[in-house]
Amino acid sequence: MFIAVTYNGFGSMFILMSAIWLVDALCLLYLFVVADKILGHKQGAAQDWWYRNKMVSQEESLAAVASGSSEAQTEECQDDDDEKSKQLDQRRTMAKWRLLLIIVLYTWWTVWSYFSAYNPNILEVKVPVPKLPAECDGYKLAMAADLHVGSMAGLGDAQWMVDNLNALNPDAIALVGDIGDRPVTDIIRRKMAPLAGLEAPDGVYLSFGNHENIEGVEGYRKLLREESPFAENIVLLENQHAMLNKANTDGCSIALIGMADWSGKTGTYSDSIAPDYEKAIRSRAGLNGTTIENDAPVSSDLPMIMMQHQPVGMKQAAKDGVGLQLSGHTHGGQIWPQHITLLAFDGIAGLAEFDIGSEHGPSYLFVTEGVVGWGPRLRFLSQTDIALLTLRTPEAMKAEGLEPDLSLSVATPAMYFAISVIPISLLLCLVPVCCWAQKWWSDRRPEETESKDDDVEEGKDLPN
Numbered sequence: 217m218f219i220a221v222t223y224n225g226f227g228s229m230f231i232l233m234s235a236i237w238l239v240d241a242l243c244l245l246y247l248f249v250v251a252d253k254i255l256g257h258k259q260g261a262a263q264d265w266w267y268r269n270k271m272v273s274q275e276e277s278l279a280a281v282a283s284g285s286s287e288a289q290t291e292e293c294q295d296d297d298d299e300k301s302k303q304l305d306q307r308r309t310m311a312k313w314r315l316l317l318i319i320v321l322y323t324w325w326t327v328w329s330y331f332s333a334y335n336p337n338i339l340e341v342k343v344p345v346p347k348l349p350a351e352c353d354g355y356k357l358a359m360a361a362d363l364h365v366g367s368m369a370g371l372g373d374a375q376w377m378v379d380n381l382n383a384l385n386p387d388a389i390a391l392v393g394d395i396g397d398r399p400v401t402d403i404i405r406r407k408m409a410p411l412a413g414l415e416a417p418d419g420v421y422l423s424f425g426n427h428e429n430i431e432g433v434e435g436y437r438k439l440l441r442e443e444s445p446f447a448e449n450i451v452l453l454e455n456q457h458a459m460l461n462k463a464n465t466d467g468c469s470i471a472l473i474g475m476a477d478w479s480g481k482t483g484t485y486s487d488s489i490a491p492d493y494e495k496a497i498r499s500r501a502g503l504n505g506t507t508i509e510n511d512a513p514v515s516s517d518l519p520m521i522m523m524q525h526q527p528v529g530m531k532q533a534a535k536d537g538v539g540l541q542l543s544g545h546t547h548g549g550q551i552w553p554q555h556i557t558l559l560a561f562d563g564i565a566g567l568a569e570f571d572i573g574s575e576h577g578p579s580y581l582f583v584t585e586g587v588v589g590w591g592p593r594l595r596f597l598s599q600t601d602i603a604l605l606t607l608r609t610p611e612a613m614k615a616e617g618l619e620p621d622l623s624l625s626v627a628t629p630a631m632y633f634a635i636s637v638i639p640i641s642l643l644l645c646l647v648p649v650c651c652w653a654q655k656w657w658s659d660r661r662p663e664e665t666e667s668k669d670d671d672v673e674e675g676k677d678l679p680n
Contacts (some may be wrong), residue, residue, distance in 0.1 A: 352468040
């Protein structure tokens with residue numbers, strides 16, 4: 217409970233800061249674009265707004281009166297004070313509207329994010345898989361990732377995922393990493409217990425993500441390979457493969473390859489291992505967590521589906537003959553504008569095509585945005601989901617006039633929007649600094665000019 221409250225508090229603060237940032241950026245944009253260009257202010261609305269302190273101050277006005285200024289000077293100072301008072305009222309009004317806009321934006325943003333996080337979608341996607349035999353056409357593969365049991369997800373979330381995956385009646389189920397994100401304890405065992413209820417004719421398969429590596433991957437290995445009821449119902453694939461055959465349908469064979477997570481490549485996390493494709497296609501998962509080592513790799517004539525938590529390395533996977541990669545990890549950016557951090561991945565959400573010129577046709581990457589996610593349980597310009605992938609032969613899809621759905625999820629344009637907006641807004645935030653520097657310089661120059669004039673006058677008065 218403490219972790220959930222802390223994470224959600226951080227998420228709420230993040231949304232508040234983003235709302236303030238957006239409102240201030242819009243105010244500056246209005247001042248420099250709308251007011252200057254449309255309203256046609258001669259001296260510039262923005263400069264007028266930032267240079268208000270150039271007006272004659274009240275202290276200077278009083279000093280001028282006390283020093284015996286003329287009646288005209290007194291009236292001029294009074295007019296300046298009236299103008300300054302009006303401008304102060306305008307600033308107060310603007311500040312009130314700014315505060316109101318921030319509150320409205322923050323409230324709407326938070327409510328939307330909360331309901332989006334607790335309303336998972338069930339996606340159904342048809343994917344043409346290179347080299348898929350006709351006997352396997354229509355194979356149903358359900359997948360999910362990023363449940364994150366421990367920090368944010370509990371027993372109810374795990375049960376929801378199990379019930380909905382089973383309801384899809386898939387031929388096989390793939391859990392692609394970050395199913396747990398805390399060290400394995402009795403509490404984690406109880407929260408993950410529903411996973412033993414997953415059912416599919418060709419089996420239930422799981423690969424690790426970065427959070428299992430971070431939180432003690434050896435504990436998760438023992439849990440899934442040695443402890444009941446997990447060991448009897450879930451096959452862990454870590455640089456290993458399994459064969460799917462549509463409940464022993466003659467002529468249907470699919471190689472499902474489960475890779476270790478890329479976080480193991482750094483050597484930072486104890487007992488974690490790096491992805492090893494060559495080992496995976498030679499190591500077949502056996503009963504009770506055993507591994508059958510083969511001298512020969514999986515036949516290159518078979519369709520290959522890879523489970524790789526992080527959506528990277530897809531081009532190399534396609535060159536290796538992988539027709540479909542299943543990934544998660546991105547959470548679809550989770551809360552905008554942190555979508556900007558996803559630029560380095562091969563995919564963000566949904567289905568993407570990678571054509572490397574293979575004679576068998578393009579390969580595909582499918583990225584799920586996750587069942588729950590890590591950190592604040594809030595979603596904005598992203599979603600939560602599980603997916604049912606119907607595997608089709610490219611020939612069958614073409615004959616039926618079908619095309620793979622490569623339409624962008626909202627997370628992808630949100631990422632590019634963040635990439636363009638954040639640098640612009642940062643530049644706008646430098647405007648006050650530039651205005652202050654310009655004012656400081658312009659205020660200093662008259663003093664220097666006046667000092668030079670005094671020096672010239674003194675030079676004239678000197679005797680020859």
